[in-house]
Amino acid sequence: MIIRHLANILSFTRILAAFFVFFITPLSWGFYLVYSYCGLTDVLDGIVARSMQTESHMGARLDSIADMVLFIVVFYRLGPVLWLSASRWIWIFAIIIGLIRITAYIVGAMRFRQFAALHLISNKATGLVLFFVPYLFLIIDMNIVLIGLCIIAMLSSLEELLCEIKAKQYNPNIRSYFEL
Incomplete structure:
Protein backbone atom coordinates (compact mmCIF):
# COMPACT_ATOMS: atom_id res chain seq x y z
CA MET A 1 0.00 0.00 0.00
CA LEU A 84 23.92 42.14 1.55
CA SER A 85 25.99 40.60 -1.24
CA ALA A 86 24.15 41.13 -4.55
CA SER A 87 24.20 44.34 -6.57
CA ARG A 88 21.05 46.42 -6.17
CA TRP A 89 20.32 46.43 -9.90
CA ILE A 90 20.06 42.62 -9.75
CA TRP A 91 17.24 43.09 -7.23
CA ILE A 92 15.53 45.53 -9.61
CA PHE A 93 15.93 42.99 -12.43
CA ALA A 94 14.42 40.28 -10.18
CA ILE A 95 11.43 42.50 -9.31
CA ILE A 96 10.77 43.14 -13.01
CA ILE A 97 10.92 39.39 -13.67
CA GLY A 98 8.49 38.77 -10.81
CA LEU A 99 6.07 41.35 -12.18
CA ILE A 100 6.18 39.75 -15.63
CA ARG A 101 5.59 36.30 -14.10
CA ILE A 102 2.66 37.58 -12.02
CA THR A 103 1.22 39.27 -15.11
CA ALA A 104 1.44 35.96 -16.99
CA TYR A 105 -0.43 34.20 -14.16
CA ILE A 106 -3.10 36.91 -14.10
CA VAL A 107 -3.53 36.75 -17.89
CA GLY A 108 -3.80 32.95 -17.71
CA ALA A 109 -6.29 33.09 -14.84
CA MET A 110 -8.45 35.63 -16.65
CA ARG A 111 -8.36 33.80 -19.98
CA PHE A 112 -8.78 30.24 -18.70
CA ARG A 113 -10.57 30.85 -15.39
CA GLN A 114 -8.00 28.89 -13.40
CA PHE A 115 -4.43 29.15 -12.20
CA ALA A 116 -2.56 28.61 -15.44
CA ALA A 117 1.13 27.90 -14.91
CA LEU A 118 2.86 26.25 -17.87
CA HIS A 119 5.46 23.46 -17.96
CA LEU A 120 7.58 25.17 -20.59
CA ILE A 121 11.09 23.91 -21.24
CA SER A 122 12.32 27.41 -20.41
CA ASN A 123 10.53 27.26 -17.03
CA LYS A 124 12.13 23.91 -16.31
CA ALA A 125 15.54 25.33 -17.29
CA THR A 126 14.96 28.28 -14.96
CA GLY A 127 13.97 25.94 -12.13
CA LEU A 128 17.06 23.81 -12.71
CA VAL A 129 19.39 26.81 -12.70
CA LEU A 130 17.57 28.25 -9.68
CA PHE A 131 18.06 24.99 -7.82
CA PHE A 132 21.80 24.97 -8.53
CA VAL A 133 22.33 28.63 -7.53
CA PRO A 134 23.42 27.85 -3.93
CA TYR A 135 25.93 25.30 -5.24
CA LEU A 136 27.22 27.74 -7.85
CA PHE A 137 27.92 30.27 -5.10
CA LEU A 138 30.66 27.89 -3.94
CA ILE A 139 32.62 28.26 -7.19
CA ILE A 140 31.46 31.43 -9.00
CA ASP A 141 31.00 35.02 -7.86
CA MET A 142 27.46 35.52 -6.57
CA ASN A 143 26.70 38.47 -8.87
CA ILE A 144 27.70 36.51 -11.98
CA VAL A 145 25.49 33.59 -10.92
CA LEU A 146 22.55 35.91 -10.26
CA ILE A 147 22.96 37.73 -13.60
CA GLY A 148 22.82 34.39 -15.42
CA LEU A 149 19.77 33.34 -13.42
CA CYS A 150 18.01 36.65 -14.12
CA ILE A 151 18.60 36.37 -17.87
CA ILE A 152 17.20 32.83 -17.99
CA ALA A 153 14.27 33.75 -15.70
CA MET A 154 13.45 36.83 -17.79
CA LEU A 155 13.34 34.81 -21.00
CA SER A 156 11.12 32.11 -19.47
CA SER A 157 8.80 34.69 -17.89
CA LEU A 158 8.38 36.48 -21.22
CA GLU A 159 7.77 33.17 -23.00
CA GLU A 160 5.12 32.20 -20.44
CA LEU A 161 3.39 35.57 -20.82
CA LEU A 162 3.38 35.27 -24.62
CA CYS A 163 1.99 31.74 -24.41
CA GLU A 164 -0.78 32.81 -22.03
CA ILE A 165 -1.71 35.62 -24.44
CA LYS A 166 -1.61 33.53 -27.62
CA ALA A 167 -2.97 30.13 -26.48
CA LYS A 168 -6.48 29.29 -27.61
CA GLN A 169 -7.00 26.88 -24.70
CA TYR A 170 -5.15 26.05 -21.52
CA ASN A 171 -2.55 23.32 -21.92
CA PRO A 172 -0.20 23.18 -18.93
CA ASN A 173 2.07 20.71 -20.73
CA ILE A 174 2.97 22.94 -23.65
CA ARG A 175 6.74 22.83 -24.08
CA SER A 176 7.40 26.04 -25.97
CA TYR A 177 5.83 29.12 -27.55
CA PHE A 178 6.67 27.54 -30.91
CA GLU A 179 4.14 24.74 -30.26
CA LEU A 180 1.24 27.21 -30.40
Whole structure:
Protein backbone atom coordinates (compact mmCIF):
# COMPACT_ATOMS: atom_id res chain seq x y z
CA MET A 1 0.00 0.00 0.00
CA ILE A 2 2.81 2.43 0.86
CA ILE A 3 4.52 1.63 -2.45
CA ARG A 4 1.48 2.94 -4.32
CA HIS A 5 1.89 6.33 -2.56
CA LEU A 6 5.69 6.47 -2.69
CA ALA A 7 5.81 9.45 -5.08
CA ASN A 8 3.48 11.46 -2.85
CA ILE A 9 5.44 10.42 0.24
CA LEU A 10 8.62 11.73 -1.41
CA SER A 11 6.90 15.05 -2.17
CA PHE A 12 5.56 15.29 1.38
CA THR A 13 8.98 14.58 2.90
CA ARG A 14 10.37 17.39 0.72
CA ILE A 15 7.90 19.76 2.42
CA LEU A 16 9.03 18.56 5.85
CA ALA A 17 12.70 18.84 4.90
CA ALA A 18 12.13 22.35 3.55
CA PHE A 19 10.90 23.40 6.99
CA PHE A 20 14.17 22.18 8.51
CA VAL A 21 15.93 24.81 6.39
CA PHE A 22 14.39 27.43 8.73
CA PHE A 23 16.68 26.16 11.48
CA ILE A 24 19.90 25.69 9.51
CA THR A 25 22.57 28.31 8.85
CA PRO A 26 22.34 29.39 5.19
CA LEU A 27 25.05 27.93 2.93
CA SER A 28 26.36 25.64 5.69
CA TRP A 29 27.02 21.92 5.21
CA GLY A 30 23.72 21.14 6.95
CA PHE A 31 21.94 23.49 4.57
CA TYR A 32 23.50 21.78 1.54
CA LEU A 33 22.65 18.33 2.92
CA VAL A 34 18.94 19.10 3.45
CA TYR A 35 18.76 21.14 0.23
CA SER A 36 20.29 18.23 -1.72
CA TYR A 37 17.72 15.85 -0.22
CA CYS A 38 14.97 18.20 -1.39
CA GLY A 39 16.42 18.27 -4.90
CA LEU A 40 16.76 14.50 -4.99
CA THR A 41 13.15 13.94 -3.91
CA ASP A 42 11.99 16.51 -6.47
CA VAL A 43 13.60 14.46 -9.23
CA LEU A 44 12.58 11.08 -7.83
CA ASP A 45 8.89 11.75 -7.14
CA GLY A 46 8.12 12.25 -10.82
CA ILE A 47 10.23 9.29 -11.91
CA VAL A 48 8.56 7.05 -9.32
CA ALA A 49 5.05 8.22 -10.24
CA ARG A 50 5.62 7.63 -13.96
CA SER A 51 7.39 4.30 -13.56
CA MET A 52 4.76 2.95 -11.16
CA GLN A 53 1.92 4.52 -13.16
CA THR A 54 0.64 6.33 -10.07
CA GLU A 55 0.55 9.83 -11.54
CA SER A 56 -2.35 11.87 -10.21
CA HIS A 57 -3.68 15.42 -10.03
CA MET A 58 -3.13 15.34 -6.29
CA GLY A 59 0.46 14.19 -6.76
CA ALA A 60 1.16 16.95 -9.29
CA ARG A 61 -0.28 19.54 -6.90
CA LEU A 62 1.64 18.12 -3.95
CA ASP A 63 4.83 18.32 -6.01
CA SER A 64 4.09 21.95 -6.91
CA ILE A 65 3.31 22.78 -3.28
CA ALA A 66 6.56 21.14 -2.16
CA ASP A 67 8.48 23.15 -4.77
CA MET A 68 6.81 26.37 -3.65
CA VAL A 69 7.43 25.70 0.05
CA LEU A 70 11.09 24.93 -0.62
CA PHE A 71 11.50 28.05 -2.76
CA ILE A 72 9.87 30.31 -0.15
CA VAL A 73 11.84 28.87 2.77
CA VAL A 74 15.17 28.93 0.94
CA PHE A 75 14.54 32.46 -0.34
CA TYR A 76 13.59 33.55 3.19
CA ARG A 77 16.82 32.10 4.57
CA LEU A 78 19.10 33.20 1.71
CA GLY A 79 17.39 36.56 1.16
CA PRO A 80 19.40 38.42 3.81
CA VAL A 81 22.65 36.93 2.49
CA LEU A 82 21.72 37.91 -1.06
CA TRP A 83 20.54 41.37 0.01
CA LEU A 84 23.92 42.14 1.55
CA SER A 85 25.99 40.60 -1.24
CA ALA A 86 24.15 41.13 -4.55
CA SER A 87 24.20 44.34 -6.57
CA ARG A 88 21.05 46.42 -6.17
CA TRP A 89 20.32 46.43 -9.90
CA ILE A 90 20.06 42.62 -9.75
CA TRP A 91 17.24 43.09 -7.23
CA ILE A 92 15.53 45.53 -9.61
CA PHE A 93 15.93 42.99 -12.43
CA ALA A 94 14.42 40.28 -10.18
CA ILE A 95 11.43 42.50 -9.31
CA ILE A 96 10.77 43.14 -13.01
CA ILE A 97 10.92 39.39 -13.67
CA GLY A 98 8.49 38.77 -10.81
CA LEU A 99 6.07 41.35 -12.18
CA ILE A 100 6.18 39.75 -15.63
CA ARG A 101 5.59 36.30 -14.10
CA ILE A 102 2.66 37.58 -12.02
CA THR A 103 1.22 39.27 -15.11
CA ALA A 104 1.44 35.96 -16.99
CA TYR A 105 -0.43 34.20 -14.16
CA ILE A 106 -3.10 36.91 -14.10
CA VAL A 107 -3.53 36.75 -17.89
CA GLY A 108 -3.80 32.95 -17.71
CA ALA A 109 -6.29 33.09 -14.84
CA MET A 110 -8.45 35.63 -16.65
CA ARG A 111 -8.36 33.80 -19.98
CA PHE A 112 -8.78 30.24 -18.70
CA ARG A 113 -10.57 30.85 -15.39
CA GLN A 114 -8.00 28.89 -13.40
CA PHE A 115 -4.43 29.15 -12.20
CA ALA A 116 -2.56 28.61 -15.44
CA ALA A 117 1.13 27.90 -14.91
CA LEU A 118 2.86 26.25 -17.87
CA HIS A 119 5.46 23.46 -17.96
CA LEU A 120 7.58 25.17 -20.59
CA ILE A 121 11.09 23.91 -21.24
CA SER A 122 12.32 27.41 -20.41
CA ASN A 123 10.53 27.26 -17.03
CA LYS A 124 12.13 23.91 -16.31
CA ALA A 125 15.54 25.33 -17.29
CA THR A 126 14.96 28.28 -14.96
CA GLY A 127 13.97 25.94 -12.13
CA LEU A 128 17.06 23.81 -12.71
CA VAL A 129 19.39 26.81 -12.70
CA LEU A 130 17.57 28.25 -9.68
CA PHE A 131 18.06 24.99 -7.82
CA PHE A 132 21.80 24.97 -8.53
CA VAL A 133 22.33 28.63 -7.53
CA PRO A 134 23.42 27.85 -3.93
CA TYR A 135 25.93 25.30 -5.24
CA LEU A 136 27.22 27.74 -7.85
CA PHE A 137 27.92 30.27 -5.10
CA LEU A 138 30.66 27.89 -3.94
CA ILE A 139 32.62 28.26 -7.19
CA ILE A 140 31.46 31.43 -9.00
CA ASP A 141 31.00 35.02 -7.86
CA MET A 142 27.46 35.52 -6.57
CA ASN A 143 26.70 38.47 -8.87
CA ILE A 144 27.70 36.51 -11.98
CA VAL A 145 25.49 33.59 -10.92
CA LEU A 146 22.55 35.91 -10.26
CA ILE A 147 22.96 37.73 -13.60
CA GLY A 148 22.82 34.39 -15.42
CA LEU A 149 19.77 33.34 -13.42
CA CYS A 150 18.01 36.65 -14.12
CA ILE A 151 18.60 36.37 -17.87
CA ILE A 152 17.20 32.83 -17.99
CA ALA A 153 14.27 33.75 -15.70
CA MET A 154 13.45 36.83 -17.79
CA LEU A 155 13.34 34.81 -21.00
CA SER A 156 11.12 32.11 -19.47
CA SER A 157 8.80 34.69 -17.89
CA LEU A 158 8.38 36.48 -21.22
CA GLU A 159 7.77 33.17 -23.00
CA GLU A 160 5.12 32.20 -20.44
CA LEU A 161 3.39 35.57 -20.82
CA LEU A 162 3.38 35.27 -24.62
CA CYS A 163 1.99 31.74 -24.41
CA GLU A 164 -0.78 32.81 -22.03
CA ILE A 165 -1.71 35.62 -24.44
CA LYS A 166 -1.61 33.53 -27.62
CA ALA A 167 -2.97 30.13 -26.48
CA LYS A 168 -6.48 29.29 -27.61
CA GLN A 169 -7.00 26.88 -24.70
CA TYR A 170 -5.15 26.05 -21.52
CA ASN A 171 -2.55 23.32 -21.92
CA PRO A 172 -0.20 23.18 -18.93
CA ASN A 173 2.07 20.71 -20.73
CA ILE A 174 2.97 22.94 -23.65
CA ARG A 175 6.74 22.83 -24.08
CA SER A 176 7.40 26.04 -25.97
CA TYR A 177 5.83 29.12 -27.55
CA PHE A 178 6.67 27.54 -30.91
CA GLU A 179 4.14 24.74 -30.26
CA LEU A 180 1.24 27.21 -30.40
